[in-house]
Each structure stands twice: as structure tokens, then as C-alpha cells.
Amino acid sequence: MRAVVVSATGGPEVLEYTERPDPAPGSGEVLVEVAAAGVNFIDTYHREGRYPLPLPFVIGLEGAGRVIEVGDGVTGLSVGDVVAWTDGLGSYAERVVLPAGRVVPVPQGVTAEQAAAAALQGMTAHYLIHDVHPVRPGDTVLVHAAAGGMGLLLTQMAKLRGARVIGTVSTDEKEEIARRAGADEVVRYDGFAEKVRELTDGVGVDVVYDGVGKATFEGSLDSLRRRGMMALYGGASGPVPPLDPMTLNAKGSLFLTRPKLNDYIVEREELLRRASDVFGWIASGDLKINISHRYPLGDARQAHEDLQARRTTGKLLLIP
Incomplete structure (x- = not known):
């Protein structure tokens, strides 16, 4: 063969x-x-x-x-x-x-x-939406790479659970794809944390689903509401540098997890x-x-x- x-x-x-x-x-x-x-x-x-x-x-x-x-x-x-x-x-x-x-x-x-x-991606999206942070009606979620394979599945599953979805993309073409999948708001990566804050009246999102990693990690933390959940499920842009846990304290008692499918x-x-x-x-x-x-x-x-x-x-x- x-x-x-x-x-x-x-x-x-x-x-x-x-x-x-x-x-x-x-x-x-x-x-x-x-x-x-x-x-x-x-x-x-x-x-x-x-x-x-x-x-x-x-x-x-x-x-x-x-x-x-x-x-x-x-x-x-x-x-x-x-x-x-x-x-x-x-x-x-x-x-x-x-x-x-x-x-x-x-x-x-x-x-x-x-x-x-x-x-693989469907069941990954399933555990992220249903278990890592069980999305509830009224939640606001941030999905990175919203036009990618994982992003499209996360967006659709979050919408099935009644969430508001903010997606990040890099081009106009990808924005249209993300919107067709149900994303309520779509922003570019440059300055995305500030844009997310504007779209949530300064509160931040309930959860960030981040498979990009190094390039988006800091902005993802800055996008979260107090006691929000950061689900780092991948590192397409490279591994995230070591983090002082006090950073999570200073940014609002945040939660951080680095899960993998096999454990779910x-x-x-x-x-x-x-x-x-x-x-x-x-x-x-x-x-x-x-x-x-x-x-x-x-x-x-x-x-x-x-x-x-x-x-x-x-x-x-x-x-x-």
C-alpha cells in the first residue's frame, strides 16, 4: 500500500x-x-x-x-x-x-x-463547548481563526447553545465565511482585544477558544471578563511562553486550561x-x-x- x-x-x-x-x-x-x-x-x-x-x-x-x-x-x-x-x-x-x-x-x-x-475537530469542538466551558444562552464567546475548520465548528456549536459569537479572521473573504457560519461579530487580529471590549461594553467575553497560541494569547486574556475562561486548545502560531499565575489574578481571577481531546x-x-x-x-x-x-x-x-x-x-x- x-x-x-x-x-x-x-x-x-x-x-x-x-x-x-x-x-x-x-x-x-x-x-x-x-x-x-x-x-x-x-x-x-x-x-x-x-x-x-x-x-x-x-x-x-x-x-x-x-x-x-x-x-x-x-x-x-x-x-x-x-x-x-x-x-x-x-x-x-x-x-x-x-x-x-x-x-x-x-x-x-x-x-x-x-x-x-x-x-477529530468535531469532537474537540464538542468538549470545548459542552465541558471545558459549558456554553449557556446569553454567553458571549470569542473564537479565534473563525473561518478555519475548528473555528467554523466552534461557532456553529456555540450558536446551537444560544451564545453570541465574536470571531477573529485575517481577510474579508474569511470574514464572510465566518458570518455565514453564524458569527455575530467578526474582527481582525490587529487590536482585537480592544475591539472585543468595545463590543461587550467593556465587560469582556465569558470564554475564549484559542487554537492560535503565541500570537493571540495575551490579547485573549485581555478579552476576558472577570472570572472568564481561557481555553487554549492549540498553538498554530507557536507555543505560548511560560506564564506567571499572578497574571491571571491581576486580570480578574481568570481561569486557564490547556486541554486535549483524548482526556475527554x-x-x-x-x-x-x-x-x-x-x-x-x-x-x-x-x-x-x-x-x-x-x-x-x-x-x-x-x-x-x-x-x-x-x-x-x-x-x-x-x-x-
Whole structure:
């Protein structure tokens, strides 16, 4: 089979599209023919070595596809089932072996591409909106990179919960995309904290969902109301420098968390609940999935370059 391999960490140029041995499922595993693999910022962290993995490795965590072989001891899954996953390292490939307990069924009314585009980011947005800061009607939330894959999902889910959404974007085109997703107000990054204060009559927002990191972190804290929540779920612009906890005290007894998805889908019941909600909203039309770019699997390097250069909106997929 063909796959995208990282043999040495570095820039997008280290991504090697090459032949790999055909995998086979062991006990408790399934073999899946990948229909689409999601491209996420965490993939770039793995590629760069920011989140180290043993070398060499097939990159990619997220995808969807059809079960083509079932290992011993697997129940509840059959050949032909369409499934999706969020933490299956090796997903930039034509085939991948996955633990049966970590895949979720894709229901009727949701395509494999939609599932691949929404699995990791959709469930990330779900736990951020429902658990990290449970958004309530009347809350005001700030969503950074509101026209990106995560930003569009966060905006829509916050609106489903009755919130007012302020989004940040970098261009007029991205502003229009964010507004179509439901953002009530859209501002540029330059001086965004002051603009947020103006839009909230000086009070600030209840929560900031920040996947940008270094470039927006200080302004995000300055955008919060007293006892507001800063949810730093990513670092697209780089890691945030060390923070003196007294800063949170001085800015109004703020809360700061740096969560990750795997801690919010520990039990299979929780994984299935989040997947059921996300896929259910897609099937009903309440959640729109914006797949902005589809690349052949061999063009993974281009996908990474486009993602990190912020040349894209919505979700990027690799198609084997």
C-alpha cells in the first residue's frame, strides 16, 4: 500500500509518499480501507517533532473508511461497516489498522468525507463547548481563526447553545465565511482585544477558544471578563511562553486550561456520545461541514504547506 512516512522530523519536505507493507489486524483490531484522512495542526506538530514520536512513522490521526477485515475478539463491527476515528496514528495511508474500541460508526446521512472532516475537530469542538466551558444562552464567546475548520465548528456549536459569537479572521473573504457560519461579530487580529471590549461594553467575553497560541494569547486574556475562561486548545502560531499565575489574578481571577481531546474521550461511552451528537447534527443539517480542499494522498506536503501558511479555510482532506 501507499502511505505518507516521516523518517526525520522537520518541515513539510520530510513527508515521503512511499510504499509500505500491507497491514493486518491483530486481536481486538480492524483493518480499514481509508476513504479520507483529515489534515490537522497536530499532524504538523508530529512532523516537526514538537510532539515526539518514534521514527519512522506513518503520519495522520483522523479519518474515515470501510472495514475490510476484522481481527479476533472484535464484536459489534463487521466487514463493510463505515467507521471514523480521531486517534489512529498512520491515517495518511491507503489502509490502517485500528483498535476496534476507538472507531465509531458513521450513520446513514453522513458521508465518509464528512465523517473524516468532523471526527477529530468535531469532537474537540464538542468538549470545548459542552465541558471545558459549558456554553449557556446569553454567553458571549470569542473564537479565534473563525473561518478555519475548528473555528467554523466552534461557532456553529456555540450558536446551537444560544451564545453570541465574536470571531477573529485575517481577510474579508474569511470574514464572510465566518458570518455565514453564524458569527455575530467578526474582527481582525490587529487590536482585537480592544475591539472585543468595545463590543461587550467593556465587560469582556465569558470564554475564549484559542487554537492560535503565541500570537493571540495575551490579547485573549485581555478579552476576558472577570472570572472568564481561557481555553487554549492549540498553538498554530507557536507555543505560548511560560506564564506567571499572578497574571491571571491581576486580570480578574481568570481561569486557564490547556486541554486535549483524548482526556475527554477516555471511556468508549463518552467517545460514542460525542460522535453521536456531532454526526447527528451533520445528518440533520444543524452542523455544516466546510471541506475546502481535497488533496491526493501523495500531495500531503502541499496540504501541510497550505495549512501552516493559513492559505485555506474550512477542513483539508487527503484522498487515497
